[in-house]
Amino acid sequence: MGQIITQVDAFTNTPFAGNPAAVCVLLAPQSDRWMQNVAQEMNLSETAFLIKQDDGFNLRWFTPTVEVPLCGHATLASAHVLWSEAHLLPDEIARFYTKSGVLIAKRQVNWIELDFPVNHSQATVAPEELGQALGVECKSVFQNSLGYLVEVESEDLVRQMQPNFQQLKMLPVSNVLVTSLTDSNSEYDFVSRFFAPGFGINEDPVTGAAHCCLAPFWRDRLGKDEFLAYQASSRGGVVKVRYTGGDRVFLAGQAVTVLRGELITNKQ
Missing domain, CATH: 3.10.310.10 (Diaminopimelate Epimerase; Chain A, domain 1)
Structure with a gap:
């Protein structure tokens, strides 16, 4: 079986609205080049890649052209996938290890709340x-x-x-x-x-x-x-x-799965 990839519309409860992100919970580590190629192939604003790590998941985000240090909607989409596809139990916290530090997501009835770093202007x-x-x-x-x-x-x-x-x-x-x-x-x-x-x-x-x-x-x-x-x-x-x-902002949104597919190859 190939690598499953899920497309989620984030910050909405309606399909074909909000911000679409692809989410790939990796079966095994992959190279940066492979992840960038998949993101380019998906051609969405962000593709998120997760792999199990300790008490959470390592999480990285790629646009079709570059890796970015932080992405809210793809984190929301990732948390949605972890719960909806039974990678986490409904009452478990989603903990992400990222280039922007540890990010936390919690379920709140029909919403998901993200704990993110503040960005002052x-x-x-x-x-x-x-x-x-x-x-x-x-x-x-x-x-x-x-x-x-x-x-x-x-x-x-x-x-x-x-x-x-x-x-x-x-x-x-x-x-x-x-x-x-x-x-x-x-x-x-x-x-x-x-x-x-x-x-x-x-x-x-x-x-x-x-x-x-x-x-x-x-x-x-x-x-x-x-x-x-x-x-x-x-x-x-x-x-x-x-x-x-302080230094943290809490963002809450909704999300809906619109597509699940299989990547046929894991080759470069």
Whole structure:
């Protein structure tokens, strides 16, 4: 039997929404080249590879072009697979050993909560070309390890913007997280979109790592610790965010399996 790979839509409870990730619970260790080739073949924003380690699983994430140090939606998808395919019992915690340290996932009824490192942003002076590439006026611009964090004036601007990705790729920092408060009658606290041509992804549908930046950003401005957030890509996705200060952010989402398949070969 070949290697099983599962495709999961994360940060949604509806198939064909949220952010799709492929999850591969490895039968045996594989080379970096093989994992990158599989990620390219899957051609999703992220493919996650897990292998049993001590009291948890080693976890790595690959886009079609590069390995990344942290990915929220593929971690959520991985936890979903571990429970739904009986790698873990329903009441067991999912513990992941990653390049971003130990990450924990817990089941909470129909939601999965992730324990992630916070990512603070610093105010910066952005190049004039940033606003031109985004096609909007930047209300404020910050920078963090993920890229630029840009606040704009309204939810409509976030939803309707159509960046010039060729121009974004030419900037010194080409990944941009755009956010705003929602309209007063919305069920959500804030909206966002994440453009990541630097990672080989023009727009990521729903980005857990981005909410590690958004949590302290909006906590400072709104004076509250819990948020319901919406990432307004064409697929869309919902993230519960909890941040009380310190160095950890708690992100909760839902997930649904849409596809299971078999990799016929483990060769390079």
